[in-house]
Amino acid sequence: xxxxxxSHSKALGPGVAGPELAVATSAxxxxxxxxxxxxxxxxxxxxxxxxxxxxxxxRQHTQYxxxxxxxxxxxKYKDGVLVACDTLGAYGSTKRYKSVERIKKVNxxxxxxxxxxxxxxxxxxxxxxxxxxxxxxxxDGISLGPQEVYAYLCRVMYNRRNKxxxxxxxxxxxxxxxxxxGASAEDVSTSDVxxxxxxxxxxxxxxxxxxxxxxxxxxxxxxxxxxQADDMSEEAAVALMHEALRVxxxxxxxxxxxxxxxxxxxxxxxxxxxxxxxxxxDFKMFSQPTKWAVGAW
Amino acid sequence: xxxxxxxxxxxxxxxxxKMSDAEPHxxxxxxxxxxxxxxxxxxxxxxxxxxxxxxxxxxxxxxLTDNVYLLRSGSAADTQAIGDYVRxxxxxxxxxxxxxxxxxxxxxxxxxxxxxxxxxxxxxxxxAGFDKHSGGQVFGVPxxxxxxxxxxxxxxxxxxxIWGYMDSxxxxxxxxxxxxxxxxxxxALAMAxxxxxxxxxxxxxxxxxxxxxxxxxxxxxxxxxxxxQPPAAAAAGTAxxxxx
Numbered sequence: 001x002x003x004x005x006x007s008h009s010k011a012l013g014p015g016v017a018g019p020e021l022a023v024a025t026s027a028x029x030x031x032x033x034x035x036x037x038x039x040x041x042x043x044x045x046x047x048x049x050x051x052x053x054x055x056x057x058x059r060q061h062t063q064y065x066x067x068x069x070x071x072x073x074x075x076k077y078k079d080g081v082l083v084a085c086d087t088l089g090a091y092g093s094t095k096r097y098k099s100v101e102r103i104k105k106v107n108x109x110x111x112x113x114x115x116x117x118x119x120x121x122x123x124x125x126x127x128x129x130x131x132x133x134x135x136x137x138x139x140d141g142i143s144l145g146p147q148e149v150y151a152y153l154c155r156v157m158y159n160r161r162n163k164x165x166x167x168x169x170x171x172x173x174x175x176x177x178x179x180x181x182g183a184s185a186e187d188v189s190t191s192d193v194x195x196x197x198x199x200x201x202x203x204x205x206x207x208x209x210x211x212x213x214x215x216x217x218x219x220x221x222x223x224x225x226x227x228q229a230d231d232m233s234e235e236a237a238v239a240l241m242h243e244a245l246r247v248x249x250x251x252x253x254x255x256x257x258x259x260x261x262x263x264x265x266x267x268x269x270x271x272x273x274x275x276x277x278x279x280x281x282d283f284k285m286f287s288q289p290t291k292w293a294v295g296a297w
Numbered sequence: 298x299x300x301x302x303x304x305x306x307x308x309x310x311x312x313x314x315k316m317s318d319a320e321p322h323x324x325x326x327x328x329x330x331x332x333x334x335x336x337x338x339x340x341x342x343x344x345x346x347x348x349x350x351x352x353x354x355x356x357x358x359x360x361l362t363d364n365v366y367l368l369r370s371g372s373a374a375d376t377q378a379i380g381d382y383v384r385x386x387x388x389x390x391x392x393x394x395x396x397x398x399x400x401x402x403x404x405x406x407x408x409x410x411x412x413x414x415x416x417x418x419x420x421x422x423x424x425a426g427f428d429k430h431s432g433g434q435v436f437g438v439p440x441x442x443x444x445x446x447x448x449x450x451x452x453x454x455x456x457x458x459i460w461g462y463m464d465s466x467x468x469x470x471x472x473x474x475x476x477x478x479x480x481x482x483x484x485a486l487a488m489a490x491x492x493x494x495x496x497x498x499x500x501x502x503x504x505x506x507x508x509x510x511x512x513x514x515x516x517x518x519x520x521x522x523x524x525x526q527p528p529a530a531a532a533a534g535t536a537x538x539x540x541x
Contacts, residue, residue, distance in 0.1 A: 066441035
């Protein structure tokens with residue numbers, strides 16, 4: 001008498017006959033390895049360098065970030081929106097690339113900034129360039145607004161997450177909705193059309209009057225909650241931003257005192273040249289902190 | 298386990314890592330530096346398999362086109378494969394253009410390969426070249442596939458020892474001689490302290506007139522503290538012979 005083959009489901013435990021799991025787990029193969037001598041076992045074509053052609057669904061690509069950017073900060077103000085971040089590309093604990101632009105202009109109405117893996121950000125820029133190039137070729141006076149870029153990126157990030165192959169970034173999308181065809185910019189109040197949103201690497205997203213990524217979420221958001229208002233003046237907004245950037249520089253080890261500030265208003269987009277902030281180190285207690293506590297540090 | 302020091306943490310954390318002790322790595326120092334009129338690139342010559350030096354005079358400078366070179370560090374096999382692919386693509390491109398491709402195009406090819414095969418490759422590369430559009434240029438292409446244009450760049454396990462030297466000694470608008478001395482000194486300092494780098498120093502200088510290769514043999518590499526200059530070859534033979 002031949003033993004009846006039982007199918008064991010990992011979910012049910014050993015020695016139990018049950019339905020196969022819908023998705024093949026790593027220990028269970030969908031079928032025997034391909035017999036072809038020239039094909040790699042993963043199922044990819046020889047000399048194929050595009051991972052999207054690798055057909056094996058059980059292949060897992062979850063990555064590890066190598067070259068990373070730290071916090072990005074964004075706030076709304078009276079005339080539009082401000083986004084700022086530093087220009088450091090860190091390689092683990094090494095402050096490796098010191099002139100990296102982490103804020104990019106998408107078109108005259110939208111900017112995008114990223115923290116996390118810089119190669120994935122460069123890839124996202126390529127995707128957005130495809131969209132803006134299509135807009136340019138259509139030549140109908142219509143260009144993407146920040147809400148559309150935000151929605152598009154939400155879908156991109158979430159779908160990559162579902163494939164266990166995330167783009168390792170936290171993105172900030174900021175801008176002013178372009179006026180509808182036939183309308184002029186003056187018809188609409190700025191506060192109705194300003195947009196500021198955040199998309200995370202697993203597709204989590206929200207929009208608010210102030211958004212941050214990374215360390216700034218802990219350090220800068222409290223300052224923004226206290227002092228940011230949608231109708232604040234530009235001077236007050238820039239001063240608040242500088243205060244937040246300063247705190248991030250003091251307290252984030254993967255940061256540097258070299259920042260770029262980007263502004264989107266109805267007039268368009270401007271991204272500043274890098275500049276440094278004044279920092280305060282002349283506290284009396286800083287020069288001799290252990291004067292009355294010998295042995296401490 | 299002479300992994301590229303930068304990649305070590307990443308390799309341990311990455312579950313797809315296929316790093317084994319036996320796989321040959323270019324534990325390495327590579328340096329590239331632009332100057333007023335061109336670019337100088339240099340590399341050491343040591344390839345190690347575990348603690349064994351499998352090649353003591355390797356050439357880590359790979360020519361991609363007449364005017365663009367690739368400096369390799371990380372997995373020896375991965376970087377050779379990337380270099381071969383990019384050399385093939387560049388040849389096709391040069392044929393289509395009827396002219397040398399720009400350095401930026403080639404750097405983007407290298408970066409695209411690194412990025413699209415992120416989970417399989419472990420290559421930290423420098424692309425350096427000279428083209429008529431923008432003169433001497435250096436692009437860093439670290440693991441992961443980011444592409445970063447730089448005035449000077451270093452990579453490899455030995456580069457960790459010379460960040461301080463590079464930061465303090467580099468200045469803009471160097472002459473050709475200053476740049477060549479700068480690169481050679483940087484490599485010698487790294488080789489003095491990194492066990493994974495050593496052997497010979499190879500440099501290539503690229504300007505509008507083409508490429509000049511220099512080779513500094515292991516006994517002529519500049520030495521620093523508590524190291525002894527090896528005697529000249531003939532004298533060593535007779536001095537150490539004991540007739541008994």
